[in-house]
Amino acid sequence: MDKVDSKILEELTKDARTSFRKIAKMVDKSPDTIINHYEKLQEKGLIRGSTVIINLRSINYEGLAAFQIDVSTDKSKKIDINKILETLIKMPNIIMATKTVGDHDLLAIGVIHDFDHMMKINEEISEIKGIRDIQTALWASGEEICSKYFIV
Amino acid sequence: MKFDQKDLKIIRSLQRDARTNFADIAKECNVSIDTVIKRFNRLKKNGIVKGTTILLNPRLLDYECIASFEVDVDPGELASFAVQVRKQKGIIFCTPTxxxxxxxxxxxxxxxxxxxxxxxxLKAFPHVRDIQTSIWVDDILLCPENFELTNLIKGD
Incomplete structure (x- = not known):
């Protein structure tokens, strides 16, 4: 990571559509240099992608929920935690999922329209094979998630 | 506000890649580039789109440890505690739940x-009763496209 890299990250975090020409001017380099740096950052996986930040309330999402999931320890069921993770992230309204070490095995964050909707998602998750327990935490959608690492 | 298939396509394209050329989106929607630009600006003006950003992998920025905390704090002190938590170094998100x-x-x-x-x-703060920690391991999977947008289209 050098100065050019950090400038690229800084500018694109603020606005992912900033032109490379504009960034080039800021650091006094050619646009080609910026493109090279940008492509390397992508290759290394430092930049995972880019997305739009949507105002949740404006698209009728009143809140978010964190689902902390416990996976069954029943050996006879042959449960694959990675498969559960895959199923979770493919579900509509689930915007983030990860394995965790601690009191629970998985964490998924979802966007929710209202209380009924949350109950429905909860039910859908509990229907996934191998899930023993779900603990839900709910919050209103005004709270901003750091969009650099996540979305919303 | 009016929201139609074209708006939906614009948002979907940009959710996948915020740097998508407006020319490509225009081709996909069968409209002119000007129309795409106009619509994108309208989505911003109407507050549906707050902006665009890149998604970084914190682990490759030397943030090896990513964790979530669930805290029990005396309800009366929750608001002031949340303010304090947000000030802590490394906290990227904090909300009462x-x-x-x-x-x-x-x-x-x-x-x-x-x-x-x-x-x-965090534990040393007065009124904090318990903290439950979950350390995130492996890849953090993200799917910005999982937002439901189709229900916004009315009479289409």
């Missing part, structure tokens, strides 16, 4: 030692 615990926070830290120090600091 409804559920078994009453605060949810996410932190990125360089190593386990830093994470443990942060947890001790």
């Amino acid at each position: 409804v559920g078994i615990h009453n605060l949810f926070a996410v932190a990125v830290q360089h190593d386990m030692k830093e994470l443990s120090t942060l947890k001790e600091n």
